[in-house]
Amino acid sequence: GDCANVCPVSVKSEFNEGMDERKATYRHFPQAIPSGYAIDKLGISPCKAACPTHISVQGYVALISAGKYREALKLIKQDNPFPSVCGRVCNHPCEEACMRGKVEQPIDIMHLKRFVADLDLNDETRYIPEVKEKKDKKVAVVGAGPAGLTAAYYLAAQGYGVDVFESLPVAGGWLAVGIPEYRLPKAVLKAEIRVIEDLGVKIHLNTSVGKDIPLDKLRNDYDALFIGCGTVLSSKLDIPGEEMQGVMHGVDYLRRVNLGENVFLGDRVAVVGGGNVAMDAVRTAVRTGSKDVFVLYRRSRKEMPASPEEIEEALEEGINMEFQVAPVRIVGKDGKLTGIECLRMELGEPDASGRRRPVPIKGSEFIVECDAVIPAIGQAAELDFVTKESGIAINKWKNFDVDPVTFQTNVPGVFAGGDVVTGPATVVKAVFAGKEAAVSIDRYLKGEDLAAGRARDWTKDLADKGETSGIAKVMREKYPHLKPDSRKTTFEEVGIGFSEEAAVREANRCLACGICSECYQCVDVCIAGAVNHDDTFAEENIEVGAIIAAPGFEAFDAGLRGEYGFGTYANVVTSVQFERILSASGPYFGHVQRLSDGKEPRKIAFIQCVGSRDTSCDNSWCSSVCCMYATKEAIIGKEHAKNLEPTIFYMDIRAHGKDFDRFVNRAKDEYGIRYIRSMPSTIKELQQSKNLLIQYVREDGSLVEEEFEMVVLSVGLTPPKEAAGLSRALGIDLQEHGFCKTTLENPVQTSREGVFVCGAFGGPKDIPETVMEASGAAACAQGLLASRRGTMTCEADLPLENDIRGIGPRTGVFV
Structure with a gap:
């Protein structure tokens, strides 16, 4: 029963008719037959399916609700080594899939992750996964961003020697030089990277692959190579005047500020774009002293790809946004910009991205005066270090082509992932790529099939919570922030974080969609190793000579007689x-x-x-x-x-x-x-x-x-719910009320020869009559099978007995 004791999920007990609760790992009562424990799984939780890394989201939320914070962190780190980072900057698709959102608001999953991760950051004994036996093979990683460091984390945990090569003076990639400190404090990022280094990963900073060390040398000196160098180049506006003084692209601007430069662009700054980089740039400009900072975006707010939280916080800080305008040229004098000319747009039909395509309005040009322009419309990878001689394929978008399951390039032993494959994406997608690439590299170095058993359709077997209208509303915990007036003059972190009490309350809002949360606590405590969460359904064909149908009955749903108040009156x-x-x-x-x-x-x-005896409900x-x-x-x-x-x-x-x-x-x-x-x-x-x-x-x-x-x-008593399906499967008839059709002369014989029935499936009856019918059905089945009796038995193969005659008595103690 240890598995039930540690299970954090409680649901209404069907055996006790919903009057108390049981665990997701359960046995109905001590005398139950069979006496083993079962795990109730409805399917994959929608949050887990939606998460790019497929963390057991419901699992760590359930563990938080039970106060098991270290266990929650350990569960997260099975799939993501950056819980503190993702607890701050993740785009949290899990929350979009959260069934609680159909009741009122989704669970604040992202900030629950931050809560347990920050507890670990401040703990005297940080959680560091156990490293398996050291292996004699080495892996090189290009890029110390989220993809590269994730791959390094999981490879080091497997016992491989890992060297990471980073051109920047700091580790973290875009996390370090792209995301402002008011969203992601440097101390938090450094603390999570320190755990990766504690696993034995060596990070070589200020080392540019291609300049300081050739790519071919890495391929020759290491047994496998992972490239996760991200997208470090800003996309151009490609409009006249872009080369003027006062134009600084978003990637360059954020990098310089995050590396400690004091960059003041002027009092009036225009940021072009609608993504998270644009939001980070415009909010950073406010914090570096610009007085009038605004956004120019060619679509409406609805189409902005930036996270809603980022947009809301920018507006709270007094940032203006001009929608449905597109820049056509930079205007200036003597090589220095004085403004930006824009064209108003109207929205047409959706384009390939699913957003409505902006269409220029003729004659709507206007000039916006400003001191600086920050274009933030996209990013691209810098792959000059990849020579033709390397043979590594680069596609027309200047990204690597990789196998979508294994992340291996066209060159065996060379893997790639993150933005350098997908283009600018999210942190959590980069983490997923690094994790999956680590699995592939491990298999590659062991000589195993890279793809076997890995492709999975996460939209299949989703847990369906069903109707949510009867679920009591419990509003989402308000996440504490610094006030706009005080925060916009400083790079102090905006989000304050949940208190323990608030985190537990928020975690308790979980609807336990999958019932079993896949927290794997039962696996950890099962001495017999009997729990296998990866077990799958299997169909087996069994040849039989007779069938006895005894599925029982369903109790009438008293809620259908509303005048009695069942379900309303306690x-x-x-x-x-x-x-x-x-x-x-x-x-x-x-x-x-x-x-x-x-x-x-x-x-x-x-x-x-x-x-019963009630024609109003057809019974x-x-x-x-x-x-x-x-x-x-x-x-x-x-x-x-x-x-x-x-x-x-x-x-x-x-x-x-x-x-x-x-x-x-x-x-x-x-x-x-x-x-x-x-x-x-x-x-x-x-x-x-x-x-x-x-x-x-x-x-x-x-x-x-x-x-x-x-x-x-x-x-x-009413027919069982599965009666119609059982009727079709067995090829037997049902009577007008839905019970199995029999005759008065032979109440155990169905309409099909060889298929018998007993108990309430043949119609309501008491226990004595049921026992009598069961005996009759068994006798009928035996009559059919009489000629085959004894043909499937085998002699017991017993060990030889020891002759103990004349031997003195001995005492054996079994513990």
């Missing part, structure tokens, strides 16, 4: 729920209590024939067992709570046979259970006490109103 329960209340293994360990306040009720009403049949189980539950209730006063409302009592008659008479005479021949039509709840008011008509025609503290609805 103290209206079904007879199945009341049975669990009475059970020692139930939610209240056999103590009779109300759901609303936990108090022991005195007056309980049983209403019979709910979903015209009698369910056969309700009269007796209501009587039995009333008696057991009296035995558990001596002051209980049960009342059973009925149309008539199905108690044929002397023993059943005696049982009902005992209930009346010995236990004082009251039977009233009447069918209440409605139940009303009293607001303060949550007691229930029942109106009913006596046999003499008088109208009575009586108050009860609890109501039990004796629900009928």
